[in-house]
Amino acid sequence: MNRYLKLVHMEIHRFRWILIAMMGITAIFQFSGLIWTLKKAMAQFEEQKIQGSDTRKYFDSVPDTLTFEWAMSNTQMWFILPVLLCIAVLSLYVFFIWYRDWMGRHTFIYRLLMLPTARHNLFLAKITALLLFVLSIVAFQLVMLPVQELVLKLVVPAELRSESHIVDVININQALVELIPRQFEQFFYIYGLGTIAVLMLFTAILLERSYQRMGILYGILYLAGCVLVVAAPFLYFGLDSSIIPLYPMEIYVLVLLLFFVVAGVSVWLGSRLLAKKITV
């Protein structure tokens, strides 16, 4: 197998327990939230049936028939909290994926730098692994949705529920609507920009690892420089698009190009630092 793929495999293997734990926590939160909410809704139904009048014991209003969309809109926090936790863990891991190789008595970075493969493969393997972690969590969330719908069908009797469309279910949840893009363009924005941000951070980390104390300053300057480059058209023309002497499509292409430049420079500089400047 190609050594780059072996490195990706190794990075996934090292993170597997944290990934499984994040998926486990997400599943526990979401299923318990869903079941608890459905049970409460069912209890309110029962109460309404016995008392023969409206009650607002748990919810202001419960529709005549429950839908997955309704359940999702009433379990927002149960879905958002684990998503935020996953985002926090993965954000910290952007740093830890590098620093863990320098940490402790057994500094693994020695071995990684002495592998008979181009060092840019280390850089690419780490970014690939991070992307795969994000996509696997999103994929896990997608797989859970039909299972959650099945749970709803098991908890709520057929006469008390009606069908809802999966797109409406995703749209109603504030976390899912951001995580699961419905158009390729949106996918490209969310995950593409995220990837570029991680590439910039990787290069800043490698600047710190290569130049130690001065490296922190270089890293911060590099990040500031990248933000400046991307924001350059707006800084130059101003934020009011009506006075920018460019068509909206031209502005879009210009900004897109600048993002590609930042991504390219980050990969090139990061690889060069690994090959020529890194110190253990």
Added chain:
Amino acid sequence: MIEVKEIRKRYRRRNVLNGVSFTAAKGEITCLIGTNGAGKSTVLKAIMGLTPVSGGTIHIDGQTLMPELYEKISFVPDHLTMPAGMKLSDALRFMADFYDSWNEKRADELMKFFRLEHAVKIGSLSKGTAAKFSLVLGLGQDSDYLLLDEPFSGIDLFSREAITEVFTSDLIQHRGVLLTTHEIGDMEHLIDKAVLLKDGVVSQSFHCEEMRSEEGKSVIDVMREVYRA
């Protein structure tokens, strides 16, 4: 042959290496000697591309360091360089996965020779056992050159004897070995060439046998002259 020419390195406003030059030939054991902070480990790291130098050149068999050369040259640092959570068997598999020059049969023989257990986690190894396992990782490669940084540092007598035994075996014979050590007494009868570092330069470089026969001096005698002067 490993050829180090005029390498320079500045670290924290101090010239650690000030134009170090020497060679280490295949089939010979070359020992890099120096007081604490003389830059011995830095030289080994520079040869392996683990720290950049500000000047000079390093050639291995006439080539500058490139990734493919890591199949030909192995480095045993003064600490084990595998994650603490890995088992020894995982570390051996890692080496087999990444190095074409990995010799599984020899690695197994070495594991038996040092009485190391595959199922043990790296994080739980004592310093001596970790040093032995480091040596397994270094010697398990069919490499032409082996670099060792303080292979005897902080380890017990029996582990030291076991490692010394490796130096007299055919595992080392046809390779070029470059090592640094403080315990020159244990190694003196094994080394072919000594390179003495002082003030960031090579102060003396000689073949031990020639020195003994021509000037009647041991390595320790020469060290006394250089470092007590």
